Amino acid sequence: MAATPLLELNGINKAFGPVQVLHDVSLSVYPGEVTALVGDNGAGKSTMVKCISGIYQIDSGTVTFEGNQVAIHAPSDASALGIEVVYQDLALCDNLDVVQNMFLGREKKRGIVLDEPTMEQMAGDALASLSVRTLKSLRQLVASLSGGQRQTVAIAKAVLWNSKVVILDEPTAALGVAQTAQVLELVRRLADNGLGVVLISHNMNDVFAVSDRIAALYLGRMAAQVKTTDVTHSQVVELITGGRSGNIGLPPEKPADFGGDVVDITPGGDK
């Protein structure tokens, strides 16, 4: 598919005090593709996402967006570039309706009055572009939505702003079978619309169902970024649990790889 990555991370390092959480991590996100980011607990997935979204500052390394090197210091920098993150807990207000949630903090106004018709129309367009047909009304309270519908609203909220990269943190973790299928279909459609999608997941079935590429993190290092078609289920599991599988992945473990300091690689620093 597309040759140049939309978002490219190179040699990212991030430490919290003495704990080095990310070592020299690189990642490429291509437009029109779903890149699955996998790894065990504490591998550094969430830290990496927070670095991309501007919640954490990187210690060293470069971030390239659409060919230009950029610096992301705050969440607003990320949204200005067109990078949106859908967090696991979705961050929706139960007491507001679908449209109100989608525009929260970025309401359209005419004078001092909220421009509800425009917002409703834009929200409708965003949902339609994702072929969402399961909502009874755009003015439904989020409290009355199912888990899958909430996820849909959260994802639609992310695409509303002409975003180019959407990062989804475990979007199917809390969903049933049918709803998982719906959300995965939605994830696929995001990519088909030309966006770069990063899918964080623990579920190998989900990863193989929708992703084009798989990036496996192991103890804060990027073990491998491979095409989904090139690897098997068990190879990915080996990458996650051991950092290598056959001839792909990190080189065999040598003390030097870890800077000679065993404390550095202690997992669980992923805070």
Next chain:
Amino acid sequence: MTTTTTTAGGVKVVKPTVSSYINDYWGRVRGGDLGSLPAILGLIVLSLIFAIARDTFVSGLNFANLFNQSAQVVFIAMGLVFVLLLGEIDLSAGFASGVCGAVVAILLTNHGWDWYTAIPAALVTGLVIGFVLGFLVAKIGIPSFVVTLAAFLGFQGLLLVLLGGGTNISTRNEFFNSLNNDNLSVTWSWILAVVAVAGYTFAQFNQMRTRAKRGLVTDPLGIVLMRVGGLAVLIFVATAILSQERAINPAINSLKGVPIVVPIIGFFLVLWTFVLGRTSYGRHVYAVGGNTEAARRAGIPVDRIRISVFVIGSFMASIGGIMAVSRASSVDPNTGGSNILLYSVGAAVIGGTSLFGGKGKIINAVIGGAVIAVIDNGMGLLGFSSGQKFIFTGVILLIAASVDALARRRAATTGNR
């Protein structure tokens, strides 16, 4: 039968009809979204009981009295709705209104200021009080319960100090005293009634027209007509009753027309309803009350919102204080004390504002205030003692809070999902 329609962007939605709209409403009520419904039913039931027990309850004189008596509570409750929307509480609102009332009375009587300088001074006092409370809660991080409990005691003391240890200061400014005692002329009463109904009708149809023009789903015409018609009947009947001569001896002192305080309540009802429903500030208040973390991530300045609701709360308390002083034409160390605060919190909660934050409207304060006023007034007419009135009001407040808690639990378990 439901027909589907296509709204913005081709999303298929159910096109509401009058019956589906009512079904939806009933579904929401059963799902725990009660709104003001229990309060309205309670108001009707209580009014009927009192009307049967004592026919003076339904006299025009008593009807007008209800507005004047409840004004202070209604104004304070309107401010408390903002505070409650964030899941906070302001226990000092009663005595804050007393302090602001004392400020206006002292300036009018002791310093000879006129009403147009004394009233703004009291309002500014309210704003300052609210800012201090809000700052302590939002920036220092003290629970609002503690901050305002301390302020409750502090303001009670401040009121005593301001009044020189318990003297009574009376106000003689005619305009000031007329605010919560006198009535509009019959002509002006009708003009205002017509303007109010016309304004509401225009707003409803204008909204419907704009939405229809953009191809969005509109409320069914039947429902809009019912709303407009219902409000028109309510306002016109009330105006008609209040336009009757209600003085016991009209030759000496004629009493007719809508009390001046009614359009003032109406003004703030419209103003704050607009702010909460149609501005991004109001949207952010609901968001912070519903899910603070989501609001923070959406870039909403949570601390500033938290301070602002206390500012609005104390500002409305200052208006309540002004109305209390105007009504009594004097201020004493118990102005805003006694049951005023609990009646105000009760009014907001009985009207349907949730104590848990995120749910409530300004109209709740008015409806709840009416319930409180009817209980207080009706039981007084029936010759119950103050003690018995307090017990009954306490029970009503407990019932309202239980309804709130149960409805919330029901909404969580059925989740409407």
